Ligand SMILES: *[C@@H]1O[C@H](CO)[C@@H](O)[C@H](O)[C@H]1NC(C)=O
């Protein structure tokens with residue numbers, strides 16, 4: 002079959018409208034504004050957060066508030082506390098954890114010998130498709146603007162699951178051992194340090 006002139010014009014129009022789509026607003030700026038809104042902070046937290054913390058070409062989905070523990074064990078070779086994962090409850094509330102709005106859990110999974118963080122909303126949501134989780138890898142880290150007594154802010158990239166392409170941990174409070182050092186012969190096998198944070202999900 003041969004193409005008519007009108008068909009060619011239609012195809013050209015479709016292709017050019019796709020190619021010349023409206024300029025994308027930098028997701029960087031959207032994420033920054035969102036963080037400012039969440040933290041009700043006009044300056045410091047969002048402004049101090051480096052660009053690496055805001056995934057480019059990603060869309061903001063939502064944020065959840067978390068409350069849980071960061072767990073540590075005493076490393077015998079270095080006599081320091083080493084993080085061995087965390088367990089937290091996730092609530093559908095923007096800033097403060099609200100137990101009446103529990104929607105999921107954050108924990109670590111041991112896959113092929115490495116611990117990976119997971120956010121799992123698949124158990125508590127109606128109409129879930131079983132894919133409502135994300136297992137991720139850390140790609141960025143940033144000392145909390147509120148001080149090093151709070152676990153760092155993080156950006157992780159999803160490697161499994163359909164919940165999000167990126168997750169950012171921000172507004173952290175606590176979660177760090179009082180002293181970095183421990184005595185392997187004296188310390189309890191597990192040190193559990195409470196923390197709260199928000200997790201911001203991007204697609
Ligand atoms: C972390 O500690 C909690 C208790 O707060 C425990 O339930 C959880 O299994 C621990 N997870 C890891 C990875 O150690």
Ligand SMILES: *[C@@H]1O[C@H](CO)[C@@H](O)[C@H](O)[C@H]1NC(C)=O
Nearest residue numbers: 063064065093094104122126
């Ligand atoms: C959070 O609550 C809002 C409003 O009820 C709802 O639209 C949204 O789907 C919920 N998000 C999650 C992740 O459960």
Ligand SMILES: *[C@@H]1O[C@H](CO)[C@@H](O)[C@H](O)[C@H]1NC(C)=O
Nearest residue numbers: 085110111112113114115116
């Ligand atoms: C992960 O699991 C393997 C096999 O069960 C175990 O040998 C390893 O110590 C675990 N790694 C961590 C970091 O817990």
